[in-house]
Amino acid sequence: MSAGSGTLRQSRAIAGLLGLAVLGFAIFPWLGGEYYIDLLIKVMILGIFAMSLDLLIGYTGLISFGHAAFFGLTGYVLVMVTPEAGSISVWLALPACLIAAALVAVVIGWMSIRTSGIYFIMLTLALAQMLYYFFNDSTRYGGSDGTFIASRPSVSIGSLRLLDLSDRITLYYVVLASLVGTFVLLLVLLRAPFGQVIQAIRANEARTRALGFAVQNYKLASFVIAGALAGFAGFLEATHTGIISPAHLSWHESGMVMIMVILGGMGTLYGAVLGAFILVFLQEFLQDMTEHWQLAMGLVIIVVVLVLPKGVAGMIKRLESTLGNRHKARVSAVEAGDG
Amino acid sequence: MDLTAFLIQVLNGVQYGFLLFLVASGLTLIFGIMGIINLAHGAFFMIGAYLAYSLTALVGNFFIAVVVGLFAMVAIGYLIERFAISFLYRRDHLYQVLLTYGLILVFNELQKIIWGTDFHSVPVPALLAGSVPLGSTQSYPIYRFFISLVCLAIAAGMYLVIARTRLGMMIRAGAWDREVVQTLGINIGRLFAIVFSLGAALAAFAGMIGAPVSSVYPGMGDQVLIISFVVVVIGGIGSVKGAFIGAMLIGLGDTFGKVLVPNLASFVVYALMAAVLLWRPQGLFGRGT
Numbered sequence: 001m002s003a004g005s006g007t008l009r010q011s012r013a014i015a016g017l018l019g020l021a022v023l024g025f026a027i028f029p030w031l032g033g034e035y036y037i038d039l040l041i042k043v044m045i046l047g048i049f050a051m052s053l054d055l056l057i058g059y060t061g062l063i064s065f066g067h068a069a070f071f072g073l074t075g076y077v078l079v080m081v082t083p084e085a086g087s088i089s090v091w092l093a094l095p096a097c098l099i100a101a102a103l104v105a106v107v108i109g110w111m112s113i114r115t116s117g118i119y120f121i122m123l124t125l126a127l128a129q130m131l132y133y134f135f136n137d138s139t140r141y142g143g144s145d146g147t148f149i150a151s152r153p154s155v156s157i158g159s160l161r162l163l164d165l166s167d168r169i170t171l172y173y174v175v176l177a178s179l180v181g182t183f184v185l186l187l188v189l190l191r192a193p194f195g196q197v198i199q200a201i202r203a204n205e206a207r208t209r210a211l212g213f214a215v216q217n218y219k220l221a222s223f224v225i226a227g228a229l230a231g232f233a234g235f236l237e238a239t240h241t242g243i244i245s246p247a248h249l250s251w252h253e254s255g256m257v258m259i260m261v262i263l264g265g266m267g268t269l270y271g272a273v274l275g276a277f278i279l280v281f282l283q284e285f286l287q288d289m290t291e292h293w294q295l296a297m298g299l300v301i302i303v304v305v306l307v308l309p310k311g312v313a314g315m316i317k318r319l320e321s322t323l324g325n326r327h328k329a330r331v332s333a334v335e336a337g338d339g
Numbered sequence: 340m341d342l343t344a345f346l347i348q349v350l351n352g353v354q355y356g357f358l359l360f361l362v363a364s365g366l367t368l369i370f371g372i373m374g375i376i377n378l379a380h381g382a383f384f385m386i387g388a389y390l391a392y393s394l395t396a397l398v399g400n401f402f403i404a405v406v407v408g409l410f411a412m413v414a415i416g417y418l419i420e421r422f423a424i425s426f427l428y429r430r431d432h433l434y435q436v437l438l439t440y441g442l443i444l445v446f447n448e449l450q451k452i453i454w455g456t457d458f459h460s461v462p463v464p465a466l467l468a469g470s471v472p473l474g475s476t477q478s479y480p481i482y483r484f485f486i487s488l489v490c491l492a493i494a495a496g497m498y499l500v501i502a503r504t505r506l507g508m509m510i511r512a513g514a515w516d517r518e519v520v521q522t523l524g525i526n527i528g529r530l531f532a533i534v535f536s537l538g539a540a541l542a543a544f545a546g547m548i549g550a551p552v553s554s555v556y557p558g559m560g561d562q563v564l565i566i567s568f569v570v571v572v573i574g575g576i577g578s579v580k581g582a583f584i585g586a587m588l589i590g591l592g593d594t595f596g597k598v599l600v601p602n603l604a605s606f607v608v609y610a611l612m613a614a615v616l617l618w619r620p621q622g623l624f625g626r627g628t
Contacts, residue, residue: 063433111613114620118376118432118576122568123616129565130609137605251565255440262437292452298444305438306426 013320018270025176029169038240041172043280044179045236047273050260051182052229057258058267059190060222061202062113065121065254066128069108070101070230072249075238076135077101079149087151090165094153094235101231102224104131109223113216125251136246146245149238165239175236179273182229186269189225198222259301265313274312343474348594354483354552356590357490361545362563363570363582364497365538371514371577373531375424376432378439381564382446383539387412387546388555389450392459401464405547409540416539420532428531447557456557461550486548493541494583501579510534514577566593569612575625584623588615 025044029037049071056062074097081096082088112123141147155163163170189195197218200208209215238244247253256279264275282300286293308315366380390411394404423442427435463482470478501507509530512520521527546559553559570589574581589608596607615623 057433063436065436111616115616118370119572119621119625121376121432121436122572122576126565126569126572126609126612130606130613133605133609134603137602251561255436258433259437259440262433292448294444295448295452298441298446298448301441301444302423302438305434305441306423 014270022176022180025179026173029172034168037168037172039280039284041168041175041240042237043277044175044273045233045240046257046260046276046280047179048182048236049230049233050257050264050272050276051186051269052226052233053257054261054266054269054272055186055189055222055226055229057261058269058272059195059202060198060219061205062219062223063121064112064124064223064226065251065258066108066124066126067226067230067257068249068251068253069128069131070105070227071234071237071253071257072135072244072246073104073131074098074101074231074234075149075244075248076141078153078235078238079141079147079244082150082153084150087154090153090155094232097231097235098228101234102228105224105227105231106220109220109227113219113223125254128249128254129251132246132249132251135249142245144246146243146247149242149244152239152242171240175240178232178236182232183269183273186229190269194218194221259304263304263308263312265310265315265317268313271313278312341474343477346473347477347479348598349591350479350483350487352591352594353587354487354490354590355594356587357487357494358545358549359563359567359570359590360494360583360586361490362542363567363574363586364494364579365541366567367571367574367577367579367582368510368514368534369538370571372510372517372534373424373428373513374517375427375535376435376439377424377535377538378436378564379419379442379446380538380542380567381560381562382443383412383416383542383560384546384563385450385558385560386415386446387543388461388550388559389454389459389546390543391547391550392461392555393454395461401461401551405544408547409544412540412543413536416536417532419539420535424535425528425531443561446560450557459555461555463551480552482551486552489548490545493544497579506533566608569608571622573612573615573622575622577626578622578624581622581624 025040028040032040049067053064053067056064056067077097077100078093081093108124108127111127112120115123135141136144152165154161155165163174165171165174190199197208197213200211200213201215201218205215234248237248260275260279261272262275263278264271264273266272283293283297286296290296310318362380362384365383366377369375369377369380387408390408391401391404394408395401398404398407419442423438427438463480467482467485470480471484472478499507501510509520509525512523512525513527513530513534517527520530545563566589570582570585572585573588574583574585588611592611593604593608597604600607619625
């Protein structure tokens, strides 16, 4: 930990930047075309998804390689609860999705957290693939092609219709509010005693256990919260695109979200959103340039791992502290000159 | 299911298990000795299959193609170890996962650029083309027997190398305690390069020898990778014996799953894994986590 005032100034600067970013997102629909609005909805949804994984990787120290399981699962839950004619109320659909994601997270988490290290990575991967094959092989929900969601969930109280989620701009602001809400929720959670304990587990599990904390319970709770939040992101994604396919729960998706977290800088929350932003636009950019964009993407990932171990957020912090040090050096040089 | 049909399924399961063993044993050794989680291992399997396809067409002889392909794969494995994996030894598993994930994207896309997205097939070598009659009405292809026999020979060879030779001693010692091995003056960097290249060659060999009985298609490596993970987790990470038992379990489980519960076939494999792990979280022959 660096000097107190420096950290404070740094976190104030970051808070200021985040405020500006939210403002930028908020006014964007007046400036950008439909295509970019859709793209930003995607970025924000993936941002929520990536933050939920950051809770595991960056704060609890659990490297889950099956996080897409929860993201894709809620899309299928939405298909199951949506009637063929008419639409389901969001007050029913959302809790159903969140509970389903949380329950599956309890099962996968309970099996996985009994192990650690490489076993944990492989187990979360394998269990998520199990879910993938379940939906891939079942003919009921369109097999490997996936299926359409008959209608968007309706948001109304009594007979009063509050929001129309099939309207692009409305959905944009709903997703933006969800993003900010998730960020604040996680921030509060991490400052609370619970958050302090899970961060202690990441720093030193044995010592945390020695202090008398039921480490396994905390890990499981963190896993379930992260699963439910990923499920929330998946619910928004399914509402946005109106389709769901097994690809949403495949390990490619788990890998991509992991890259977002690392690219942005893990253990920062906003870094996860930044990573989602960078990755989505990088993908757009590469796709425009070449049909073999995955080759370029793979090379970018390899370079990031070898060159930028702390992600973009880490690079910004490093840059800032270098500049700060130079400023300090100049100040002390001037003071020395005076004396 | 009558006895002959049952026997055929057992033979199929064992043959599939042997192929899985070749992939999984490399995976488990690379983790056990080098501490590296290698997601690109499935890509080596895929490259092997495509090499068998192209080289057979080029030289006209499957066996020569396999030998040439093996040398090519050892070289590819060596280069990847030197220029990518070797930077990861001291870093968190997370970065190993990411870098090797990046390698998968690169390999999969290179495969599309070089070979396209069509399905290909490799002809069964004429020498082994026939089949052996089983019972009064059914028969079993000689080539599938050949796969099992070759794999059995490799498994036996691996056992001998690991149990009886100096290299094997280093491998066993490396799996037990990397740092002590290094302190004893063994060139651990060279050992890592050897293990990684041989692991890559084993996976590619499985892809090559299996190519004539299954088609050669994009993404074939991904599926094998995940199943091999299951095998490694069941057997216990770092244990070659465990990989063997795990591979047989999954090979037979998957084959009989497809016959008995066709709708849930891929599910059976994971249910098996879950059952084993509930009983022993560190796998059958794992040394704890």
